[in-house]
Each structure stands twice: as structure tokens, then as C-alpha cells.
Amino acid sequence: MPGKHASNVRMKHKYLDWLKQADGKDEKTLDKVAAALTEFEKAVGGKDFKQFHRGWGERFKAHLAKSRNKRTKKPLSPSTVDTTLAYVKGFVKWLADQPGYKSRITYSDAAYFNNSRKGGRVAHARRPVPYPSMEQALQAFQAMPEGDKYQRRDKACLPSLC
Structure with missing residues (x-):
């Protein structure tokens, strides 16, 4: 990934602080959100968030489809993909309300980070619980x-x- 933009780092830090202080998220959740945002930055080539384009959502979904679990080397599970997309979608919605980004990002741009309906159903499917x-x-x-x-x-x- 090319060099990190200082404004991206600042905005990610502000978002994580907002999640912790205003939204009451736990430290483990914050770590997962930070990892999702890092993957998002990697998928868009480290570009500045001010250059946001709605095509980034499609690019990020393709990146997740090609990604592999670091431990098992298998493709990411549907629930992992769904959760990662939700974390980045939340960030894009929050970013759309921030000064300097309002004119570049709209709330409807966050919809490009939705999982497919089929992917969402698979991710949230209940598995039968075996019992004696x-x-x-x-x-x-x-x-x-x-x-x-x-x-x-x-x-x-x-x-x-x-």
C-alpha cells in the first residue's frame, strides 16, 4: 500500500474515538473496526478519503471476495465479509457528515457497501444446534x-x- 495520508489517519482516529465515547463500543469492537478500515484503505490503494468515489464500494467487495483468512488460508466467511462491510459502511456514513467531506460523500454513497441479499442471508443463517x-x-x-x-x-x- 502506498504511503498513508495523514488526513486518513486523523479521520480514522476521530471515528474510533467517536465510536468509543459517543457510541459506547468496546475495545474489541474498535480493534475490528480499525482492521476493517485498514483493509478498506488497502483495497483502494491508500488514496485520500477526500477523493472518495462510489466505485470504491465495488472495489472493496471484490477485494474481500479475493481475501483469505490469515490463519486458515481459506476464503473469508460470509459473516466476516458482512461484518466488515457493515463497519466500513458505518464509517462512510459518519464521514459524510464531517467538515471537508460533506461535499464529496453523501449518505447514499454508503449504500454501495451493502452486502448482497444472498450474502446477508447466508451470513445470518441459523445453524441447527445438535442435542442428545x-x-x-x-x-x-x-x-x-x-x-x-x-x-x-x-x-x-x-x-x-x-
Whole structure:
């Protein structure tokens, strides 16, 4: 990535401070937002945010589609892509309200950072939670030890399946 623009660094710092102080975000969230903004800067070639163009949203989505998880080397999960886009979209909305950027960025420009509907559905899909069958639960309850009074108490507190 080419050299960092001082104005970009300042605006990212102001945004992170605003998230912490005004929006009450946690430190872990701030770290994730900062990482998303760094990826965004990398995707647009380190250009100054004052040169914003709505095509940057498409470029950023393409960048995320090509990106890989650093640990597993697999493509980014749909939920990671969705969250990263949401973080950058929030930043663009905030930036549109800042002096010096109002004439260059509009709130509607942030819509270019929306995930596709299909991508959003995949990212927020509920996975079935496996649970034991009644027979497996009964077997586990019957196998519980009854050696001392505490173990007998624990076994007695279970539903009357035995």
C-alpha cells in the first residue's frame, strides 16, 4: 500500500474515538473496526478519503471476495465479509457528515457497501444446534455416580427420567 495520508489517519482516529465515547463500543469492537478500515484503505490503494468515489464500494467487495483468512488460508466467511462491510459502511456514513467531506460523500454513497441479499442471508443463517436424544440423555443420567451425598443430590435434582 502506498504511503498513508495523514488526513486518513486523523479521520480514522476521530471515528474510533467517536465510536468509543459517543457510541459506547468496546475495545474489541474498535480493534475490528480499525482492521476493517485498514483493509478498506488497502483495497483502494491508500488514496485520500477526500477523493472518495462510489466505485470504491465495488472495489472493496471484490477485494474481500479475493481475501483469505490469515490463519486458515481459506476464503473469508460470509459473516466476516458482512461484518466488515457493515463497519466500513458505518464509517462512510459518519464521514459524510464531517467538515471537508460533506461535499464529496453523501449518505447514499454508503449504500454501495451493502452486502448482497444472498450474502446477508447466508451470513445470518441459523445453524441447527445438535442435542442428545432422549435415550442418550437417559443413559447419561443413569451412568452418573452415586458415591457420596453430593453426587446423590445432583442425580436427584435431574428430571425424573430414570
